[in-house]
Amino acid sequence: MKKIFQRPESLKQEPFRYCPGCGHSLIHRLIAECIDELGIRERVIGIAPVGCAVFAYDYFNFDILEVAHGRPPAAATGLKRTLPDRVIFSYQGDGDLAAIGTAEIIHAANRGEDITVFFINNTTYGMTGGQMAPTTLIGQKTATSPLGRDPKTAGFPLRMAELLATIEGASYIARVSVDSYRNLIDAKKAVLKAFRYQMEQKGFSLVEILSPCPVDWKLSPKESQIRIQNEIIPIYPLGTFKDAYQESTL
Amino acid sequence: MAKIVAVTGNEAVANALKQVNPDVCAAYPITPQTEMMQRFSSFVSDGKVKTEIILVESEHSSMSACVGACAAGGRVITATSSQGLALMYEILYIASGTRLPIVMPVVNRALSAPLNIHGDHSDSMGARDTGWIQLWSENAQEAYDNTIQAFRIAEHMDIRLPIMINMDGFIISHSIERMEYLDDDQVQNFVGEFKSLNPLLDLEHPVSYGPLILTDYYMEFRKAQDDVESKVPGVVLDVAKDFEKLSGRTYGLFETYRLDDAEIALIILNSAAGTSKDVVDEFRDKGIKAGLLKPRLYRPFPYKEIGEALKHLKAVCVLDRADAFGGSFGPVYMDIATSLYPYKERPVLINKIYGLGGRDYLPDHAKLVLNELVELVGNGTVKSYKEYIGVRE
Numbered sequence: 001m002k003k004i005f006q007r008p009e010s011l012k013q014e015p016f017r018y019c020p021g022c023g024h025s026l027i028h029r030l031i032a033e034c035i036d037e038l039g040i041r042e043r044v045i046g047i048a049p050v051g052c053a054v055f056a057y058d059y060f061n062f063d064i065l066e067v068a069h070g071r072p073p074a075a076a077t078g079l080k081r082t083l084p085d086r087v088i089f090s091y092q093g094d095g096d097l098a099a100i101g102t103a104e105i106i107h108a109a110n111r112g113e114d115i116t117v118f119f120i121n122n123t124t125y126g127m128t129g130g131q132m133a134p135t136t137l138i139g140q141k142t143a144t145s146p147l148g149r150d151p152k153t154a155g156f157p158l159r160m161a162e163l164l165a166t167i168e169g170a171s172y173i174a175r176v177s178v179d180s181y182r183n184l185i186d187a188k189k190a191v192l193k194a195f196r197y198q199m200e201q202k203g204f205s206l207v208e209i210l211s212p213c214p215v216d217w218k219l220s221p222k223e224s225q226i227r228i229q230n231e232i233i234p235i236y237p238l239g240t241f242k243d244a245y246q247e248s249t250l
Numbered sequence: 251m252a253k254i255v256a257v258t259g260n261e262a263v264a265n266a267l268k269q270v271n272p273d274v275c276a277a278y279p280i281t282p283q284t285e286m287m288q289r290f291s292s293f294v295s296d297g298k299v300k301t302e303i304i305l306v307e308s309e310h311s312s313m314s315a316c317v318g319a320c321a322a323g324g325r326v327i328t329a330t331s332s333q334g335l336a337l338m339y340e341i342l343y344i345a346s347g348t349r350l351p352i353v354m355p356v357v358n359r360a361l362s363a364p365l366n367i368h369g370d371h372s373d374s375m376g377a378r379d380t381g382w383i384q385l386w387s388e389n390a391q392e393a394y395d396n397t398i399q400a401f402r403i404a405e406h407m408d409i410r411l412p413i414m415i416n417m418d419g420f421i422i423s424h425s426i427e428r429m430e431y432l433d434d435d436q437v438q439n440f441v442g443e444f445k446s447l448n449p450l451l452d453l454e455h456p457v458s459y460g461p462l463i464l465t466d467y468y469m470e471f472r473k474a475q476d477d478v479e480s481k482v483p484g485v486v487l488d489v490a491k492d493f494e495k496l497s498g499r500t501y502g503l504f505e506t507y508r509l510d511d512a513e514i515a516l517i518i519l520n521s522a523a524g525t526s527k528d529v530v531d532e533f534r535d536k537g538i539k540a541g542l543l544k545p546r547l548y549r550p551f552p553y554k555e556i557g558e559a560l561k562h563l564k565a566v567c568v569l570d571r572a573d574a575f576g577g578s579f580g581p582v583y584m585d586i587a588t589s590l591y592p593y594k595e596r597p598v599l600i601n602k603i604y605g606l607g608g609r610d611y612l613p614d615h616a617k618l619v620l621n622e623l624v625e626l627v628g629n630g631t632v633k634s635y636k637e638y639i640g641v642r643e
Binding site for chain 2: 050054066068069070099100102125127128129131132134143144145146147153154
């Protein structure tokens with residue numbers, strides 16, 4: 001009998017210790033499956049963020065570099081320039097990429113670095129316990145905005161994919177979601193494409209992934225999926241925002 | 251009337267900040283400080299303080315926002331830990347060089363790499379030469395009391411320097427202790443109204459902050475800054491005197507414990523001092539003349555006063571919860587050695603590095619060190635001047 005489903009080789013035999021309903025486990029698996037399918041496990045180096053996914057090295061079955069909060073795109077640049085035949089990706093949350101590391105991501109994209117970035121947007125600072133992030137929705141209650149985000153003093157949800165799509169150096173920018181099976185399929189296509197762009201030396205690729213954080217949102221895993229569909233996707237629409245090589249979009 | 255509470259160190263300091271009700275707070279979360287600023291943002295949301303809160307995108311920005319707010323003439327706070335303090339490094343010098351009395355609790359945590367979130371002193375030790383005043387606190391009560399006094403020290407018209415209040419990450423920030431709160435109006439009266447000095451946009455007295463000074467006056471500027479540092483200990487003692495009248499709690503530049511007639515002593519900062527005092531008592535019960543000194547004002551370091559307090563001892567061990575890499579000793583050891591150097595007769599000085607990255611410091615460690623000092627006094631032989639303790643070889 002043919003084996004049709006198995007644990008990706010790019011994941012270690014290690015149970016995920018993320019919170020129930022957290023999107024990281026799904027996204028780790030997606031990335032691992034794509035790396036297996038592309039046959040690049042022994043060529044991949046990942047960069048783990050500061051944030052919940054700091055433990056990425058516990059799960060991914062390939063080399064991982066850990067750098068300071070927000071600096072993965074700069075570190076990825078250094079890695080790629082030194083080892084141009086490897087596939088380099090950074091895995092960053094919204095605290096890492098859209099707050100403390102905004103400068104690094106913009107300039108890595110602008111230089112058109114041949115790297116791939118996975119940007120996990122859960123509209124909060126997850127690891128420190130659910131504080132307001134630049135991606136937090138208007139009115140969303142967090143630990144540091146207990147009455148809800150007020151744009152008058154705290155600004156608006158920062159749409160990183162749209163912002164980065166305006167940069168000439170960026171090649172592929174898409175936003176996907178892991179709230180449903182349907183969207184998971186699209187998410188996987190985007191992850192594959194982002195890796196392929198790098199492998200074909202097509203330049204900077206970034207996939208923003210909307211991801212649930214049930215614990216900090218104070219919702220059940222199911223309610224969190226519904227929140228993504230009803231509240232988050234309308235603010236952070238899914239789709240391809242830039243494709244410099246104009247291949248077929250999602 | 252003092253109110254007795256059971257709170258974490260973070261909650262205690264957040265409450266002190268609430269009672270002071272500063273004008274502006276810039277905050278960015280970082281473990282283990284996060285809870286403090288989170289509680290403070292709740293006070294803002296609940297209308298318990300009138301503070302303008304700025305939730306910025308990084309510590310580099312939070313300290314920069316503090317510089318702007320303070321130069322504008324506001325009473326300004328922030329808080330941080332570890333990597334956050336490291337990211338502020340550039341702006342720490344701007345704050346002290348422009349003489350801005352920003353108040354910043356620092357919940358001490360180890361530095362990367364390797365990544366570690368637990369308590370040690372590498373973060374604030376790395377900032378010890380930035381021109382900030384540093385107060386260190388053994389427990390939640392001291393962190394609370396130091397925070398309140400910090401405003402008076404930093405804002406004193408002879409000083410006008412930024413100040414950090416240190417407490418041990420998790421060990422103090424996250425443990426619940428019994429402590430006493432002052433009343434809100436007592437704190438308000440104690441810190442008084444904020445008096446700005448040369449604020450921006452005072453149209454009668456226009457000023458510029460931080461202009462370019464090259465070879466012409468840079469050195470005079472630094473000399474003036476050094477002169478101000480020398481005034482800090484006096485102000486710290488005056489403020490402590492006033493605080494004692496209010497609270498009944500005594501503070502100095504440092505705390506001595508059974509030191510006056512001691513022959514051997516430990517020197518140790520923050521929470522581990524509490525553990526060590528118990529062991530000093532045990533040695534005293536055995537008839538061994540042990541004592542302890544715990545620095546409180548660590549920057550500027552009261553070299554003279556500490557030298558006087560220690561010169562009579564036979565042997566001293568400085569315990570550092572951080573190492574100063576460079577083939578040298580721990581930071582506190584180097585300062586104590588400098589304090590004692592002018593004396594012809596001085597104690598033998600050894601250094602132990604302990605508790606890095608939150609490694610437990612246990613009574614047995616203090617025993618080990620005190621026994622070594624007893625032996626050293628007995629046979630006059632130093633086994634080693636610097637050693638890591640509580641470490642696997």
